[in-house]
Amino acid sequence: MKPIRLDGWQALRCQPWLLALAVWLPPLLTLMFIALFASGTPKSLPVGVVDLDHSTESRAYLRHLDASPALALYHPYPSAYEGSAALQRGDILALVIVPPEFGRELRLSISPESVAFYNSQYLLAGKFIASALTQANFSFSAKAGVALRLGRGYSLPDAIAAAAPVRPQITALYNAGMSYALFLVTSIMPALWQILIVVATVLTLSWRLEQASLPAGFAARSRALWQLMAPLSLILWLQGLIMLGMFSVFLGWRPEGNILWLVAGMALMVMAVQSMATLILSLVANKVRALSLCAAYLAPAFAFMGMTFPRGDMNMLARWWGNLMPSTHYMELQVAVADHGASLQTLALPLAALLVFLVPLALAIPALPQQMAIDPAEEVPS
Amino acid sequence: MKRAPTPPQALWQAFQAELANIFTDRAVLLVIVGGLLFYAVLYPLPYQKSVPGEQAIAVIDHDRTHLARKLIRMADATPQIRVAARPDSMLEAEALLANNAVHGLLVIPSNFERDVYRGRPTSLSFAGDASYFLIYGNVVEGLLTAATTLSVETQIVASLMKGESAAQIPGQVMPVRLISKPAFNPTSGYVNYIVPAVFVLILHQTLLIAAGSVTIKDRARRFLGRPAAPLHLALPLRVMTFVLIYLLFAMLYFGFFFQLYGIPHQASPWALLLFSLLFFTTTCLFALWLGALLPRPELVTVIVLVTSLPIVFTAGFAWPAENLPAWLDYLTLLIPAKPGIQGFLALNQLGAPLASLGREVAILVGLCLLYGGGLIYLMRTQARRRARNAAYDHPAPSSAWGAAVDE
Numbered sequence: 179m180k181p182i183r184l185d186g187w188q189a190l191r192c193q194p195w196l197l198a199l200a201v202w203l204p205p206l207l208t209l210m211f212i213a214l215f216a217s218g219t220p221k222s223l224p225v226g227v228v229d230l231d232h233s234t235e236s237r238a239y240l241r242h243l244d245a246s247p248a249l250a251l252y253h254p255y256p257s258a259y260e261g262s263a264a265l266q267r268g269d270i271l272a273l274v275i276v277p278p279e280f281g282r283e284l285r286l287s288i289s290p291e292s293v294a295f296y297n298s299q300y301l302l303a304g305k306f307i308a309s310a311l312t313q314a315n316f317s318f319s320a321k322a323g324v325a326l327r328l329g330r331g332y333s334l335p336d337a338i339a340a341a342a343p344v345r346p347q348i349t350a351l352y353n354a355g356m357s358y359a360l361f362l363v364t365s366i367m368p369a370l371w372q373i374l375i376v377v378a379t380v381l382t383l384s385w386r387l388e389q390a391s392l393p394a395g396f397a398a399r400s401r402a403l404w405q406l407m408a409p410l411s412l413i414l415w416l417q418g419l420i421m422l423g424m425f426s427v428f429l430g431w432r433p434e435g436n437i438l439w440l441v442a443g444m445a446l447m448v449m450a451v452q453s454m455a456t457l458i459l460s461l462v463a464n465k466v467r468a469l470s471l472c473a474a475y476l477a478p479a480f481a482f483m484g485m486t487f488p489r490g491d492m493n494m495l496a497r498w499w500g501n502l503m504p505s506t507h508y509m510e511l512q513v514a515v516a517d518h519g520a521s522l523q524t525l526a527l528p529l530a531a532l533l534v535f536l537v538p539l540a541l542a543i544p545a546l547p548q549q550m551a552i553d554p555a556e557e558v559p560s
Numbered sequence: 561m562k563r564a565p566t567p568p569q570a571l572w573q574a575f576q577a578e579l580a581n582i583f584t585d586r587a588v589l590l591v592i593v594g595g596l597l598f599y600a601v602l603y604p605l606p607y608q609k610s611v612p613g614e615q616a617i618a619v620i621d622h623d624r625t626h627l628a629r630k631l632i633r634m635a636d637a638t639p640q641i642r643v644a645a646r647p648d649s650m651l652e653a654e655a656l657l658a659n660n661a662v663h664g665l666l667v668i669p670s671n672f673e674r675d676v677y678r679g680r681p682t683s684l685s686f687a688g689d690a691s692y693f694l695i696y697g698n699v700v701e702g703l704l705t706a707a708t709t710l711s712v713e714t715q716i717v718a719s720l721m722k723g724e725s726a727a728q729i730p731g732q733v734m735p736v737r738l739i740s741k742p743a744f745n746p747t748s749g750y751v752n753y754i755v756p757a758v759f760v761l762i763l764h765q766t767l768l769i770a771a772g773s774v775t776i777k778d779r780a781r782r783f784l785g786r787p788a789a790p791l792h793l794a795l796p797l798r799v800m801t802f803v804l805i806y807l808l809f810a811m812l813y814f815g816f817f818f819q820l821y822g823i824p825h826q827a828s829p830w831a832l833l834l835f836s837l838l839f840f841t842t843t844c845l846f847a848l849w850l851g852a853l854l855p856r857p858e859l860v861t862v863i864v865l866v867t868s869l870p871i872v873f874t875a876g877f878a879w880p881a882e883n884l885p886a887w888l889d890y891l892t893l894l895i896p897a898k899p900g901i902q903g904f905l906a907l908n909q910l911g912a913p914l915a916s917l918g919r920e921v922a923i924l925v926g927l928c929l930l931y932g933g934g935l936i937y938l939m940r941t942q943a944r945r946r947a948r949n950a951a952y953d954h955p956a957p958s959s960a961w962g963a964a965v966d967e
Binding site: 195199203207210211213214215216217220221222223224239263265266267268271273283284286287288289290291292293294295296297298299300301302303304305308309311312315318319322323326327336338339340343344345346347348349350351352353354356358361362366369370373374377381384464465466467469470472473474477478480481482484485486487488490491492493495496499500513514517518519520521523524554555556557558559 | 591710
């Protein structure tokens with residue numbers, strides 16, 4: 179029998195699943211998420227309307243709301259009853275009710291009140307609709323206010339000034355277009371990349387241990403593992419860089435600070451996750467259970483990174499659990515480098531945290547089982 | 561020679577074999593019992609506070625007047641923000657933003673008070689850290705509330721000084737009012753938003769791993785020629801056993817844990833039970849189909865791990881399904897989790913009657929037929945292949961083929 183080389187390249191050649199996870203799935207998933215959020219911000223969200231007034235003013239008001247790119251008011255309902263049933267089914271994400279006498283009260287300047295119920299179960303869409311409605315209402319109000327004051331004999335500049343004495347100018351720092359695509363893809367993909375790293379590492383190590391036993395001494399063992407893992411680490415690190423490249427090509431991602439810190443951080447991230455994967459496999463010595471533990475450990479990583487719900491508002495336990503995941507520190511680094519262009523002092527902390535994850539590797543290498551047998555009762559020969 | 565068992569005996573033996581497949585497999589127990597309990601505690605953990613609290617902002621006050629100080633006090637008083645720093649320059653403010661000490665900035669221009677009282681339009685500059693959208697939203701909401709309140713107050717004072725009739729002032733200050741009310745999730749809390757959908761996903765994903773890997777190991781044992789119950793008994797019993805186990809977990813999740821986390825829910829127990837029954841049957845058939853397709857048990861876990869985040873963002877609760885590209889929207893409907901999440905949310909969170917869920921029910925029934933049919937097809941072809949292999953294996957061991965292998 180010809181002895182086969184037991185390095186990482188061979189592992190990739192022998193296992194089509196590993197090849198998929200490490201080579202072609204990562205860019206494919208990035209492209210899928212870019213397509214998923216292709217609209218940039220939520221657009222034309224379905225809003226139902228119950229117009230109880232049917233006046234020129236109410237129609238003008240609804241047309242004005244409809245002009246907001248976030249909203250699509252194409253669902254008229256005869257009464258609140260039908261409207262709320264549609265809201266419950268999820269056919270519409272908000273319901274605007276224009277009261278009777280809307281037009282008359284507007285002309286008499288006694289401030290009619292319309293009501294909008296928005297679906298806050300679908301919190302992102304609901305809040306987005308609520309703020310689009312508030313803004314559209316505000317600008318309609320300003321226009322109507324100018325018209326009312328002109329009718330009362332104000333001059334045009336006075337009327338405009340009186341209608342909006344304090345004008346807020348809002349700037350979104352670090353993401354000027356408030357693109358959800360930029361915000362979400364750049365935080366989801368690192369979490370998914372982490373999952374691909376952990377799975378690829380467990381599969382590679384298991385493959386190696388099923389092929390032949392590991393040498394006993396620490397040095398010999400480390401050398402064998404280095405030959406096995408180095409090619410894979412390199413590929414997974416390159417996948418990280420390709421991911422950043424795709425952010426920049428498709429999402430207009432422009433790092434504020436020095437990208438080299440992020441490139442270094444990505445190398446540390448790959449090694450940190452691989453170190454934890456080795457530790458987990460050394461603890462259970464079984465690939466199925468190791469993967470289950472990896473799932474328990476890293477599947478919820480996105481929620482704990484604090485990009486959606488802020489880490490500052492999490493309790494101690496959640497922050498502590500988040501700190502145990504490399505992705506949390508990597509995201510901190512990515513935001514600091516790419517968005518904030520922060521000083522080296524700020525970058526040092528997440529970089530050091532990623533380094534700490536390499537410590538368990540020293541314990542995991544000697545603790546790895548020498549060999550793992552393939553149980554014929556667990557594999558279907560092809 | 562043993563007599564063939566009577567049909568009830570065969571059924572009972574097959575059922576015992578199925579139970580043994582599940583309850584003697586440590587990897588499966590780890591997922592069903594350990595996993596489901598652990599995830600129910602872990603996933604809601606980040607959102608215990610549910611609504612993000614006050615975010616720190618910095619204020620640069622170029623005016624230093626009474627009105628400017630009033631605006632700062634008003635901003636500080638909103639529940640969304642607190643004024644944490646008063647830097648002197650933009651450079652200093654940017655440094656505070658960069659190291660996360662503050663997430664927002666309010667700049668009050670010089671001559672702010674004078675312009676407001678003279679009726680000249682003045683601009684207030686707000687900036688929020690849009691690296692974190694929820695924080696940004698809160699900062700902007702808080703600053704807008706403070707600025708609008710101040711604006712309304714000054715308009716009222718100005719109108720009264722001009723001698724306008726008090727009855728018409730509301731119409732001048734705000735000609736049209738819009739009251740926005742959250743429906744279904746009254747606190748707009750994050751727990752109520754994430755947990756009901758993610759719980760459905762957890763049930764779905766663990767069921768895929770458990771039922772999928774049980775099926776793969778069962779196939780492997782059949783391939784080795786170990787005794788096993790006939791498939792026409794084993795597969796329906798497996799589906800039934802897993803559906804029953806998962807109905808118990810559904811009660812734990814939608815009953816006990818919803819109560820524990822204070823999640824509002826509306827469906828009647830019967831409607832929830834019926835929909836759960838359909839959802840788990842579909843998911844279980846999907847799991848068995850995957851189990852018939854894949855060669856090794858760990859591959860189900862790999863698929864589950866890689867698909868979880870894509871499911872979250874295509875299921876319609878985190879990102880509006882209306883905004884998905886059509887091909888992605890339709891493609892992801894093939895995963896039972898998506899119609900499942902949409903159905904459970906409509907039923908239990910939005911309070912829609914079961915009868916109005918025609919779309920979700922139709923999709924799940926369609927997937928049942930698809931994966932059920934696919935499962936039967938795969939199992940039949942594999943049984944035929946096994947029978948062929950058995951015919952090869954049985955000839956006398958001294959055959960030329962057997963000898964060639966020994967060399």
